[in-house]
Amino acid sequence: MELTTEFCGMPLENPFILASAPPTASIEMIERAFQAGWGGAVTKTIKPDYMKIEDASPRFHALKEGNRVIGFENFELVSKKDLQYWKNGIKMLRQKWPQKTLIVSIMGDCSRESWEELAKWAEDAGAQALELNFSCPHGMPEKGVGAAIGQNADITRTITAWVSQAVHIPVIVKLTPNVTSVLPIAEAAKKGGARALAAINTVESLTGVDLKTLTPYPKVQGWSTLGGYSGPAVKPIGLRVISQLAQHSDLPLSAMGGISTWSDAMEYISLGADHVQVCTEVMVSGFGIIKHLLAGTLAYMEEMGFSCLNDFRGAALKKLTSHEALTKETKIVPEVNHQTCIKCGKCIIACRDGGYQAISLKEGQISIDRARCDGCALCMFVCPESAISHAKAAER
Structure with a gap:
C-alpha cells in the first residue's frame, strides 16, 4: 500500500501536513x-516586517464534551517573527528535510507591491509553493486583509x-467558509492564476x-471579539465546501476543517481532496497523532483492498x-433490538x-407503528444504546 501522493507537482510522502496555525509558528x-512523521507543513502566515501585529491574551476558548475538545475558538493573528528569521529557517528546513513539503503562507497589505515583494521573498527563501491567506476571519479583516479579501471575488x-x-x-x-457560496471565489482565484485551492479556514x-x-x-x-471556530464541530462545513469545490472546480484541493482521526481525513479524500x-x-494532542493517522489509514486501505489513495x-x-x-418511493422503518433496549423512553x-408519534411502550417493550412511521431515523440517533437500527426499505 502506498501513502505517497502529489500536489501541484510536489511529491508528498504521506497525505498529512500541518496547517498554517500555531503548530507551525516556529x-x-x-x-x-517532520521528525514525528508529518509529510509537510504550511508555515504560520508570514507578513511584511512593517506590518505590526499584537495578540490579545487570552485568545483561545473551547467547547468540550467531557474531556474532549469538540469546538475551538481563537483570535490569534499571524506570525510576529521577522522575515530574516523565516528566511534562515526555511532555507535550513529545505536543505535538511528535502523529502518534506514546505508551503509558505503569506499575507501582504492592500498594495500590489506588498504582495509581490513578499511572494518573491518567499520563493527566494525556498518555498515550494505559496498559500495566500485570504481567509482569516478575525483581526486581519479590520485591516482590509484576511477574509476581507476572500469574501470579494474581484x-x-x-x-x-x-x-x-x-x-x-x-x-x-x-x-474562507464565511461566504454565501465559495464557488464564485474559487472561480476568481482560478482566473487570477491559482494552481490549487485550500479550504476551509x-x-x-x-x-x-x-x-x-x-x-x-x-x-x-472584560471585553471580547469574534474569533475563528475550528475542531471536530466544523468538519461538516469543511466536507460540504470540499465536495462543492471538487464538483465544480478542476483545481487540486488541500482540505482541512475538523480533522482529528484517520477516518476524518479519508472522508475528505473520498470527496476529492x-x-x-x-x-x-x-x-490539543501533539505532533505524535501522526502515528495514529498513518496507521489507521493503512489499516483502512488494507481492509478495503486499496493500493493507493487514488x-x-x-x-x-x-x-x-x-x-x-x-x-x-421507499421509506426505512426502524426496528428495535429488545435485548439491548433499556426502555429509557428517549425514542418515544x-x-x-x-x-411522527409512531413509537410507544406496549406490554413493557418499545413498539413502532409502521403505518405512522415516516422513516426519518430520529429515533436511531437519540437512542443511547444504539438499540434501534434500519430495517429493510419498504414501499410507501
Whole structure:
C-alpha cells in the first residue's frame, strides 16, 4: 500500500501536513513535526516586517464534551517573527528535510507591491509553493486583509494575479467558509492564476458568554471579539465546501476543517481532496497523532483492498446528487433490538415531540407503528444504546 501522493507537482510522502496555525509558528516546531512523521507543513502566515501585529491574551476558548475538545475558538493573528528569521529557517528546513513539503503562507497589505515583494521573498527563501491567506476571519479583516479579501471575488482575482505573475512556484488560495457560496471565489482565484485551492479556514464564531459577568469568551479584561471556530464541530462545513469545490472546480484541493482521526481525513479524500491539513487536534494532542493517522489509514486501505489513495479519491462524489433526484418511493422503518433496549423512553419522547408519534411502550417493550412511521431515523440517533437500527426499505 502506498501513502505517497502529489500536489501541484510536489511529491508528498504521506497525505498529512500541518496547517498554517500555531503548530507551525516556529522553525523548531516544524522540524519536530517532520521528525514525528508529518509529510509537510504550511508555515504560520508570514507578513511584511512593517506590518505590526499584537495578540490579545487570552485568545483561545473551547467547547468540550467531557474531556474532549469538540469546538475551538481563537483570535490569534499571524506570525510576529521577522522575515530574516523565516528566511534562515526555511532555507535550513529545505536543505535538511528535502523529502518534506514546505508551503509558505503569506499575507501582504492592500498594495500590489506588498504582495509581490513578499511572494518573491518567499520563493527566494525556498518555498515550494505559496498559500495566500485570504481567509482569516478575525483581526486581519479590520485591516482590509484576511477574509476581507476572500469574501470579494474581484479582490481575490486581482491579488492572486499579482502573486501568480510575480513567482514561478504554485500559488494556492486559502478560502474562507464565511461566504454565501465559495464557488464564485474559487472561480476568481482560478482566473487570477491559482494552481490549487485550500479550504476551509476557520468559521467566524462566538463560542459562549459568561453569564455571571455577561462577557463573551475569551474574556480580555472584560471585553471580547469574534474569533475563528475550528475542531471536530466544523468538519461538516469543511466536507460540504470540499465536495462543492471538487464538483465544480478542476483545481487540486488541500482540505482541512475538523480533522482529528484517520477516518476524518479519508472522508475528505473520498470527496476529492488531494491531501489534508491538520491544526486543532495537534494543538490539543501533539505532533505524535501522526502515528495514529498513518496507521489507521493503512489499516483502512488494507481492509478495503486499496493500493493507493487514488483508488478511492473522489469516490464518494459519485453518490452525491440533488434532493430532487433522491428516491421518494421507499421509506426505512426502524426496528428495535429488545435485548439491548433499556426502555429509557428517549425514542418515544423524540418521536412524539419531534417526529411522527409512531413509537410507544406496549406490554413493557418499545413498539413502532409502521403505518405512522415516516422513516426519518430520529429515533436511531437519540437512542443511547444504539438499540434501534434500519430495517429493510419498504414501499410507501
